[in-house]
Amino acid sequence: MQHVTPAEHGMETSTGLDNRKLLMWLFLASECLFFGSLVATYLLYKGRSTTPPFPHDTTIAGVEYSGIYDIPFTSVSSFVLLMSSLTMVLALAALQRDNRRAAQVWILATALLGITFLAGQAFEFTEFYHEGLTVSSSVFGSTFFVLTGFHGTHVAVGVLILLSLFVMGLRGRLTSERSLNLELAGLYWHFVDVVWIVIFTFVYLIQ
Amino acid sequence: MLYERRARVDAQRDTNAPPEDTHLAMHGESHPGYLEYVKIAVILGAITAVEVGVYYVEAIEDLLIPILIALSTVKFALVALWFMHLKFDNRIFSWLFVGGIMLAASVFLVAWTTLDILL
Amino acid sequence: MASAIPEQRPVSIGEALRGLRHEAATYKGILSWIATVDHKRIGVMYGITAFIFFLIGGLEAMVIRIQLAQPNQSVVDPQQYNQIFTMHGTTMIFLVVMPMSAAFFNLMVPLMIGARDVAFPRLNAFSYWVFLLGALFLNFGWITGDIPDSGWFGYAPLSVQSLGHGMDFWMLGLQILGISSMAGGFNFIVTILNMRAPGMSLFRMPVFIWMTLVTSFLIILAMPVITIALFELGFDRFFAANFFNPENGGDPLLWQHLFWLFGHPEVYILILPAMGIVSEILPTFARKPLFGYPFVVFSGILIGFIGWGVWAHHMFTTGLGAPANAAFGVSTMIIAVPTGVKIFNWLGTLWGGSIHLATPLLFAVGMVAMFIIGGLSGVTHAVVPSDFQQQDTYYVVAHFHYVLFGGAIFGLFSGIYYWFSKFTGRMLSEGIGKVHFWLMLAGFNLTFFPHHMLGLLGMPRRIYSYPEGMGWDVYNMISTVGAFVIAASMLVFMFNFIRSIKRGRRASADPWDGRTLEWTIPSPPPPYNFATIPVVHARDEAWHRKYVEDDQGRIVRVPAGAEHDVESHEAAGAEGHHIHMPLPSIFPLIAAIGLPMIAFGLTYYQDTHGEWALPLIPAGVVVLLIGIFGWGLEPEAE
Secondary structure (H helix, E strand, O other): OOOOOHHHHOOOOOOOOOHHHHHHHHHHHHHHHHHHHHHHHHHHOOOOOOOOOOOOOEEEOOEEEOOOOOHHHHHHHHHHHHHHHHHHHHHHHHHHOOOHHHHHHHHHHHHHHHHHHHHHHHHHHHHHHHOOOOOOOOHHHHHHHHHHHHHHHHHHHHHHHHHHHHHHHHOOOOOHHHHHHHHHHHHHHHHHHHHHHHHHHHHHHOO | OHHHHHHHHHHHHHHOOOHHHHHHHHHHOOOOOHHHHHHHHHHHHHHHHHHHHHHHOHHHHHHHHHHHHHHHHHHHHHHHHHHOOOOOOOHHHHHHHHHHHHHHHHHHHHHHHHHHHHO | OHHHOOOOOOOOHHHHHHHHHHHHOOOOHHHHHHOOOOHHHHHHHHHHHHHHHHHHHHHHHHHHHHHHOOOOOOOOOHHHHHHHHHHHHHHHHHHHHHHHHHHHHHHHHHHHHOOOOOOOHHHHHHHHHHHHHHHHHHOOHHHHOOOOOOOOOOOOOHHHHOOOOHHHHHHHHHHHHHHHHHHHHHHHHHHHHHOOOOOOOHHHOOHHHHHHHHHHHHHHHHHHHHHHHHHHHHHHHHHOOOOOOHHHOOOHHHHHHHHHHHHHHHHHHHHHHHHHHHHHHHHHHHOOOOOOHHHHHHHHHHHHHHHHHOHHHHOHHHOOOHHHHHHHHHHHHHHHHHHHHHHHHHHHHHOOOOOOOOHHHHHHHHHHHHHHHHHHHHHHHHOHHHHHHHOOEHHHHHHHHHHHHHHHHHHHHHHHHHHHHHHHOEOOOHHHHHHHHHHHHHHHHHHHHHHHHHHHOOOEOOOOOOOOOOOOHHHHHHHHHHHHHHHHHHHHHHHHHHHHHHHOOEOOOOOOOOOOHHHHOOOOOOOOOOOOOOOOOOOOHHHHHHEEEOOOOOEEEOOOOOOOOHHHHHHHHOOHHHOOOEOOOOHHHHHHHHHHHHHHHHHHOOOOOOOOHHHHHHHHHHHHHHHHHHHHHOOOEO
């Protein structure tokens, strides 16, 4: 990360593309299959649970069960994650214009928004747990916790990367010549964001 | 096709100015400015608001699923094109990303169909 | 480290590390291997490790064959039999064919594309260490007695309900191995796309490089699917989740879909590298260019694509329904077309060539012949009614051994005989090699051809014994005899290998009159491979440097002294110290160690009530992070 070899600058590669950036995009293509499998599992098992709580309002054999999802709450946390993509891209734009101080502020803001999202998820998981939804309680519980849990893990890794970059910045090592580090972190972060866009629609909103 | 593109890339590389300049140009000029990013974010926020809004409108219950899918697709595309710079970056990246998405979508659609016929 | 020499000025960790790296960079001693980032050394380590597991998997196969030699035997009990066939399949696929292919990727890709190393040398080292530790973890059950027992495809709910920790080792072991494969896949795609020598356009790349590229794409796209399947299995096993539990709305068939969605691309991951090796060897020994290069390449790409649309042919008897069965039957027949195209191109390459019948060619031709037999029985599986009859019989066992042993293993051996001299500087004995080939070919066919008959006579796979009078006795005995012949052929190979390393004939840089760039550099290659990066003007670049057409259109050797580039390489070699090579690093190993720690923690924490196993999980994460941060912060090149 520190010593930038010529190949890393994308100067000497056969395609003209930077090695690390190509690697990141290949990784994201691979992640599409990762989250694809998880979302597919969730959708396949949608509506197959026989044990409450259920995701949305459900009536089974004349008994009404109210849905467990708190849409307004999740909408807010979705919005938080969405805005973290904005702060992320602003951080990159600032660093590329060599405005390091602004970049630092935006990086920290992105990390904080990510942490806020994670806190929201922790709160949601706890609530659901208290209402009787666990990984083993029903197939809805299994698919929901594993899908959103893996997404949350990705966010947490992203936060860790951002904080590392912030520390690098504090030590003066995050410069416009090294903006690729931030750009790659950004690609990852935005990817995690678009996955949440899919999850929010297919898991939370569509009944 | 890939072959042609490569030939094109090669030709570009040969005729290009020193790599240091392309590096700067790649970051400095082609990416949009702060304001444009904020605009995109405002649109994203608005779409999210609409999504949550239509969720509560019972009148359009039948249309809810297509509407929600369309809206989230737009959001997805906006983030990918602007924030992930696919609109401004090398096409190979777009091909990789879209390829991954399409592959995942098609195989799981087929898997889902075969499992649903069964049930 | 720092406190080791208290009377002196305290040595900072950074300085100590620099010292270690300096020592590792000398290319001598054990540390230089542990910290190596040289693709050739990593390739050698991959190859040796995979071969050791080949022997282990082979011993497991021998136990199976001894048990089945005659009816009603009890060499092993039913449970041990389950464990042995599970470990045999898992070992041969994930610990032999895949890493042996990875060994060839490592050894050959940079040399064939004219690069000094792969794009990410340390990631490459990480791949190897993760593979090694994952393989050891997978086999850890041999010590504790918890051996995986649900078959190599671990069908749910059997794999969920399997008692003990056997399937935990299997599930987490494959997870770790998946990380290794994916890291390798990313690395080789970037290497092939970005690190080619000037002038080597995509359609000047050797076919082996093309097949590596397709395989790597399959790896990075297929592995995530089994990763999720294994996670779901893990959640079912560890936390009583319901993914494959029908009582709570789960569906065991989901496992089959996810597994084969990975599993079918996986069979192409196994065979395409061998096809690439054979596509290099046939032209060299037929002394003419590969027949229909673009067709071979496009067939490979097409196989990669269609390979995603055939997975449910493993599931015809699960009741998918007629439309799905018909569709998958047809797609499976279609994938035979590009495979057939390749075979005709190989035959076309040999046709009219001036054939040099050396050992590598024997193995390559053996691969083509055996693969045709396996391919044909594969087509019979594509016919749904026929498959209903063959499902879970020895006919299937015959099929996949003909494609994986007859195809992949023969292809890999041809590669070993072909490239051995490039990395050791000595030739494998041709005479002993031919003995090895004929023994292996005879043993292979003796072992597996009777399986066709056994299958058609109704012998199911995975039974630990069978009664007399089923008409299976003779074929089983022949098969067991064949297995011993294969074992004997391996002894011959190992003798040849060890003897040739010590006393084999010295090899020149280009003993086979090769066609690709690796033959333009010395055997063994220097650490930096190419003293000056070659400029490529044609497909089969090395050949074109040696031969030209004269006025009458005859092929003649370039007169001595007129060889361009090659001479200048030697001259520039003296200035090799100008080349900046990536520095050795121990952080890939450190990061890799974190993974089995986490896996052990997950396996045992419920037994030990959190006593020692639970802390192992965060400790593993910390080790992983130390490895990653150290990796990120150290300088990677001089």
